[in-house]
Amino acid sequence: MRRRTLLIASTTIGGMVLSSHYLHRKSRDMTATNHEFEITKTDDEWLKLLTPEQFQVLRKHGTERAGTSPLDKEYGRGQFVCSGCELPLFTSETKFDSRTGWPSFYAPIEGAIETTTDRSLFMTRVEVHCSRCGGHLGHVFKDGPKPTGDRYCMNGVSLKFIPA
Template sequence: MATSENQYEIQKSEQEWKEALTPEQYRVLRKHGTERAGTSPLDKVYSEGTYFCAGCGQPLFSSDTKFNSGTGWPSFYQPLEDAVGTTVDRSLFMTRTEVHCDRCGGHLGHVFNDGPKPTGQRYCMNGVSLKFVPEESAS
């Protein structure tokens, strides 16, 4: 069973979420949707920086852990510490591990055990649920 919404630091009504997010962000982050593979420009971004939750701005992943999984979604082998939570997802006639933002509960994607070393995990994220902020270059 999914974690209760009232356990998250960021609390908004459905209407507030609809006003704060694009329709696609709302569908993925709040309704557990999935964007089509290959549609996110973030899949091919390999610049140094940080990936934040598009719903609440919490830092989620470092570019240091991003890799090309070939799946068509941005993939990472490890989240930042205390950034994400997981729940069991039994939709689509299978059991998967859903990944959500630990601050607002937004649906980010799923984690699988077929990733690279050192963790062996593949955090397969919806790009629409992320916001990438590149590192500023030293002047």
């Protein structure tokens, strides 16, 4: 009887976790804030400009698998720009190897990003967005290197590298 109760409780809790995360992701606003961005497009317009992976990350708040982006190992001189609107977001001087499998930076270019609070997956994180198109880029954490102590952990598909 105890094993049956434990199994039912575990299944119920697991189902609630998965469904709440699925519903939360499907129903939430896909822009950084409620203001109008300089660049706004419909989903159909974004789908014509972006790859399916870029659309999922930038417009639907997805996350690419760790270790899949070649930009994680890109250390040439240049800028990392938004793959949705090409706004310069980070310089190569602020990039570092966080060993997380995602491109990481300790500081953005001034005015290039906006942040919101992400309360999905039973945790609170700071979500990073492009300030021009509102595209979801990744998250920022307080475990980065000096001088800022920040780690901007970005999805590689949300960025393009422009060599200097």
